[in-house]
Amino acid sequence: MYVTIPKNQTSAAPIASLASTAAQTTEARLKAGDYLYFEGDNAERVYQVMRGVVRLTRWLADGRRQVIAFGYPGDIIGFPSDGLHHTDCESLTDARMQPFRLCHLESCESDPKLHRALLQAALREISAMQDHFMMLGRKSATEKLASFLCVLAERVGEDLGAYRPINLPMSRSDIADFLGLTTETVSRTLTQLRKSKIIAIDSTHTIIIQKPTALLSLSLGNRD
Amino acid sequence: MYVTIPKNQTSAAPIASLASTAAQTTEARLKAGDYLYFEGDNAERVYQVMRGVVRLTRWLADGRRQVIAFGYPGDIIGFPSDGLHHTDCESLTDARMQPFRLCHLESCESDPKLHRALLQAALREISAMQDHFMMLGRKSATEKLASFLCVLAERVGEDLGAYRPINLPMSRSDIADFLGLTTETVSRTLTQLRKSKIIAIDSTHTIIIQKPTALLSLSLGNRD
């Protein structure tokens, strides 16, 4: 999951399972804190997140970290390059992952439908990452947080009438490293949104959006 | 082309032409300033840059711009998502582009070799973009410029003994919008590199790297 610019169009079927009987493999089950793979591992499979949330990270030699993406149900993760994984993948919650052998991504021979689905996922990934560039390169802290919450609300917000509680399984520093900020700035910005009554912070890991329109407006760069 | 973290490994064949006789289509020729496609266009082909340099951009509603990538010879550009292009593509120089019909990306039936090459290019793209995330989210202005110049030097620097002149067909604001900076910051940072004798600015669009090691060191975050 990346922070993308809202487009009414691109709401493609969110949690469509790709698992076909032909390609079926045992679902991988992860507990919170388990790693699915590490940067540099040989890539043998890609995975569709079925349940839970995972975090993909990359590191610089000096310890700086970038959270590349969060994997939410429906997302395909683990696309290899030159046969290797280029991120670490850690589960933030108990999670279930449906593995697909790389041959299904690379060739359409054994299962054309699955091949096509995996390819489309890779292409969507490229487009979503392009949106995320815009976010990292051009948006302010408030815009980043507002965009992040808007995307989460759409993806995983339970629709309880007016209020949409959002569960945030990741830490503040995960969010910071995802958005190119520091934990302090994430915390301060959330406080600021809370004080302006746009969100409520139910608990550290549960946020309620009280003024969705105002949040969306902030995410698009409107100053008030 | 993205600004990636230097890895001795990933020096994949840089300008390997993918054009096979089977898939051959007329090369597209562009003059500087010509657009190959616009955001929202139906995508019918992907292209390999054969000569010249192109620029991929995206816009926010309020006019902010992100340069998504520069396309250098060997690069594959124009990967579609949901059948559409999601960037503008403008040529910065006279350029030649080898088009490939999307069916070769989507299916391995008619030309398995080409299919595989295009797929690998898409997967490498994902990995390179992940590196670029790190850059946009976590690097300082000096690190960004140093990294940018290092990558260019490796990609397109002519190897004239000790000095490597680099041609920069793009404007300062193109560089700024690529690295998530302002033109003023790009200009100031280049001046600073010039004053510390790490680079020489031969002309606005030609830079010579005088101390490659120092530049590489800066790109990795060393402060001196």
Place this chain on the structure above:
DNA sequence: CGATAGCTTGAGAGTACTCAAAGTGGGTGG
């Protein structure tokens, strides 16, 4: 119930931005 990691808040500093003006150079038309 205490230890500890994570979160929030505060104060101050620094980097990159904004606004402004001067300098440079490539291109066009006289």
Place this chain on the structure above:
DNA sequence: CCACCCACTTTGAGTACTCTCAAGCTATCG
């Protein structure tokens, strides 16, 4: 061919946003 013009680049001054460092607070887990 030269001069002018316009767009781009550079430099300057001041500001603002985000970061850094530090301390207090909170919640979770043994």
